Amino acid sequence: MPELPEVETIVRALREGRGDIPSVKGRKIAAAWLFWQRTLQHPSAEEFLAAIPDQVISQVTRRGKLIWFHLTRSHLFLHLRMSGDVRVEPMVWGGDQSPTAQKHDRLVIGFSDGWGMYFNDTRKFGRAWLVNNPDLVIGNLGLEPLSDEFTAGWLYRNLQQSNRQIKTLLLDQTFLAGLGNIYTDEALHLAKIHPNRIASKIDANASRALWHSIREVLKSGIDSHGASIDWVYKGGDFQNKFRVYRRTGLPCPECGSVIQRILVGQRSTHFCPLCQPIL
16 A cells, blocks of 8 residues: 555655646646546545536645645545556547546546546555545544654653554554555664554653654655555655565564564564564
């Protein structure tokens, strides 16, 4: 699943354009086509297709793992989930007055100038929302880990209030928004904290190290345009900087011990047993 750095990379490309592909910012929506009904979480397909034409994309931002399109009258959110991707290209028309789409395109937004934005989702887990009140979609999300509000003090205070395993807590989007398996494993290794440690047992020094590590790995991931580790997201190279993620059986870059893989909260987890003692 694309995590914060991968989604941020996509958002920046949509907002700023890339190469010969223009920005979607400022573009007027002419029409939309929904090829997989369950992609649309809210509202109904009829309401969506009637409401979205003639709206202009005023801004494209990110909240957690969500792509957020600020429109003239409403807000469009896309969650890529396991296999979602977004591309922008000139529209080619079929004989039925709908755009020619690739096999796994689920939603197409057509602009008045002939360009189109295509939401492609092989596994069909991705979702879209069109709402007037953004809190209906993002109201329960936790802090952004790269925001000014996410401080070392905030993290320590909130860790002390939780008896959950630290890996499980960091993956909770109502606690911090945007972290997933990759960057959680990487941050915990950098901070030398075992993924099974109970959050409330992490002292102030270790908590500060974790705060620093979370921000460091996310910034590095963004600088690397994310991680390309499968057939879904391409274009990043953070996978070449992995410390532990998907490196089971390989030597730890810090101490040379063999990286191990366990399950934490039913999630595949990678760590170094020497650098990250359970304590």
